[in-house]
Amino acid sequence: MPNPLIEFRQLQKVYGSGNTEVRALWNVDLTIWPGEYCAIMGPSGSGKSTAMNMIGCLDRPTGGDYYFDNQNVASLDDAALAHIRNQKIGFVFQQFHLLPQLTARENVELPMVYAGVSRVERHQRAIAALQQVGLGDRLNNRPNQLSGGQQQRVAIARAIVNRPLLLLADEPTGALDTHTTEDVLTIFAELHRRGITIVLVTHEPDVARASQRIIWFKDGEVLNDHLCPADLGSFVTPSLRP
Numbered sequence: 001m002p003n004p005l006i007e008f009r010q011l012q013k014v015y016g017s018g019n020t021e022v023r024a025l026w027n028v029d030l031t032i033w034p035g036e037y038c039a040i041m042g043p044s045g046s047g048k049s050t051a052m053n054m055i056g057c058l059d060r061p062t063g064g065d066y067y068f069d070n071q072n073v074a075s076l077d078d079a080a081l082a083h084i085r086n087q088k089i090g091f092v093f094q095q096f097h098l099l100p101q102l103t104a105r106e107n108v109e110l111p112m113v114y115a116g117v118s119r120v121e122r123h124q125r126a127i128a129a130l131q132q133v134g135l136g137d138r139l140n141n142r143p144n145q146l147s148g149g150q151q152q153r154v155a156i157a158r159a160i161v162n163r164p165l166l167l168l169a170d171e172p173t174g175a176l177d178t179h180t181t182e183d184v185l186t187i188f189a190e191l192h193r194r195g196i197t198i199v200l201v202t203h204e205p206d207v208a209r210a211s212q213r214i215i216w217f218k219d220g221e222v223l224n225d226h227l228c229p230a231d232l233g234s235f236v237t238p239s240l241r242p
């Protein structure tokens with residue numbers, strides 16, 4: 001049995017204090033194993049993005065423990081966290097977050113610049129990553145010369161180019177139409193087949209159904225952490241619907 005990739009133990013994230021205190025995450029236990037494909041769902045404000053920020057080592061818990069790839073995140077300094085993010089985690093966001101002045105290839109090369117990869121290898125790996133997401137013919141286009149779906153595919157190429165253990169995506173299809181959403185899900189399925197762990201946040205049942213496991217948040221707690229995608233319909237009652 002491998003070790004968990006992600007392990008929350010009674011994890012808390014509290015913003016503010018006194019009257020303004022918000023328990024964004026409250027005593028969350030959560031274990032995600034290498035190779036899993038999970039979707040995080042739940043109403044607005046339930047703590048999904050906060051959980052993603054924790055998982056992605058962008059923030060530290062205010063209580064409890066978080067172990068990522070066997071390392072206690074609370075014990076690491078900012079430089080160590082940045083190193084983990086660069087080497088082991090790929091991020092995809094709803095609004096793509098590409099740099100507008102750079103071409104698709106240059107955007108994909110960026111994480112490798114930080115990782116100290118040589119120029120020649122950066123070029124080769126960026127081109128291979130863009131080919132993998134079906135954009136081998138758009139290498140030199142800037143983001144404003146690409147459709148939304150194409151921009152998201154560039155962002156996915158950028159996220160995987162350092163060969164991370166984990167792909168984290170917060171509402172990756174939130175800005176896309178149904179057809180382009182399918183393209184992104186096809187790419188995720190292929191990446192998952194190749195062994196990468198995927199955790200995404202979504203409000204869309206059809207996106208969650210493409211995963212293997214749904215984790216349902218409500219009011220900063222995990223209400224169900226092993227919901228089978230096939231059972232989603234019965235679980236999404238009107239009161240829980242995002």
Ligand SMILES: Nc1ncnc2c1ncn2[C@@H]1O[C@H](COP(=O)(O)OP(=O)(O)OP(=O)(O)O)[C@@H](O)[C@H]1O
Pocket residue numbers: 015016022023024042043044045046047048049050051
């Ligand atoms: N930086 C912050 N400072 C104070 N409160 C915050 C901060 N970030 C989030 N919160 C609060 O924490 C709670 C959880 O927020 P979070 O962004 O994780 O929700 P979410 O499930 O991602 O919602 P949505 O579906 O709308 O994106 C909310 O009540 C939110 O207002």
Ligand SMILES: [Mg+2]
Pocket residue numbers: 048049050
């Ligand atoms: Mg959110």
